[in-house]
Amino acid sequence: MSLAPNDRHHWIEEIAFLEARLNGSQGDIDKEDRAACEEALKAAKSNLAACR
Numbered sequence: 376m377s378l379a380p381n382d383r384h385h386w387i388e389e390i391a392f393l394e395a396r397l398n399g400s401q402g403d404i405d406k407e408d409r410a411a412c413e414e415a416l417k418a419a420k421s422n423l424a425a426c427r
Contacts (some may be wrong), residue, residue, distance in 0.1 A: 386423035393419060 393416040395401055397409065404412065 383423065383426040386419050386426060389419045390416065390423065 393412050396404060396412050397416065
């Protein structure tokens with residue numbers, strides 16, 4: 376699978392968003408949303424690693 380440079384940029388932005396969400400920078404987060412964000416963050420980091 377070939378990944379474009381823009382894919383890497385997308386995942387960097389996605390990781391930053393999810394980390395900000397988990398750190399409370401975007402308001403309160405409930406347990407369900409936190410769990411979903413943590414899973415999404417793991418997936419985003421994995422996808423970023425695939426772009427290298």
